[in-house]
Amino acid sequence: NAGVTQTPKFRILKIGQSMTLQCAQDMNHNxxxxxxxxxxxxxxxxxxxxxxxxxxxxxxxxxxxxxxSTTEDFPLRLELAAPSQTSVYFCASSYSxxxxxxxxxxxxxxxxx
Amino acid sequence: AQxxxxxxxxxxxxxxxxxxxxxxxxxxxxxYLFWYVQYPNRGLQFLLKYITGDNLxxxxxxxEAEFNKSQTSFHLKKPSALVSDSALYFCAVRVIGGGxxxxxxxxxxxxxxxKP
Numbered sequence: 001n002a003g004v005t006q007t008p009k010f011r012i013l014k015i016g017q018s019m020t021l022q023c024a025q026d027m028n029h030n031x032x033x034x035x036x037x038x039x040x041x042x043x044x045x046x047x048x049x050x051x052x053x054x055x056x057x058x059x060x061x062x063x064x065x066x067x068x069s070t071t072e073d074f075p076l077r078l079e080l081a082a083p084s085q086t087s088v089y090f091c092a093s094s095y096s097x098x099x100x101x102x103x104x105x106x107x108x109x110x111x112x113x
Numbered sequence: 114a115q116x117x118x119x120x121x122x123x124x125x126x127x128x129x130x131x132x133x134x135x136x137x138x139x140x141x142x143x144x145y146l147f148w149y150v151q152y153p154n155r156g157l158q159f160l161l162k163y164i165t166g167d168n169l170x171x172x173x174x175x176x177e178a179e180f181n182k183s184q185t186s187f188h189l190k191k192p193s194a195l196v197s198d199s200a201l202y203f204c205a206v207r208v209i210g211g212g213x214x215x216x217x218x219x220x221x222x223x224x225x226x227x228k229p
Contacts, residue, residue, distance in 0.1 A: 004156075040122075041221065042220060045216065058216075090156055092156075094215070100145060100215050100216075100217060101147060104149075104156035104157040106156045107154075107155070
């Protein structure tokens with residue numbers, strides 16, 4: 001199993017540009033998550049999904065959108081990038097409420113200038 | 114509100130000495146607790162979890178954690194630290210109830226530095 005994969009690894013965006021961060025998992029997990037990690041701030045949940053076709057906002061959803069058309073994929077869309085979105089983004093997945101341990105991808109380092 | 118706290122930003126330990134990384138939590142109901150490790154420029158890796166049963170939980174890389182219900186703590190421990198244990202450690206608790214049940218709340222992380 002590849003686990004959770006993320007692309008790209010690095011990206012530099014100009015202010016106002018848009019992009020999609022890709023995330024895929026091959027563990028047949030129902031739940032998927034997007035976090036951002038800023039230095040000294042831990043992880044903040046952006047969006048999550050409990051299954052295909054179902055998504056919900058986390059703690060910091062503004063400026064982002066997600067979709068979940070399949071169990072495997074959970075892309076994160078940044079519209080009109082701003083410097084405040086400079087961060088490291090992690091995708092994670094878990095099997096169920098009863099087995100909530102999450103498995104993380106390697107991350108995408110995004111810089112908005 | 115449910116929360117998790119890691120009171121130390123950094124822990125320094127000499128190689129070969131025991132290490133403890135502290136975590137306290139606040140949840141209503143029985144907690145599901147987790148420890149993760151993050152090496153530089155990598156994603157978080159699951160170390161161990163407590164759901165029920167024995168208060169001492171063993172995990173990967175020789176780590177263990179002790180659940181203490183009366184003190185609402187879940188401290189991470191290792192009898193003999195290695196330089197390669199140097200990393201960022203996160204404690205997490207599962208959200209109970211509500212629409213986000215099953216999500217994890219993460220602490221801010223503790224940087225462990227093991228010196229030779």
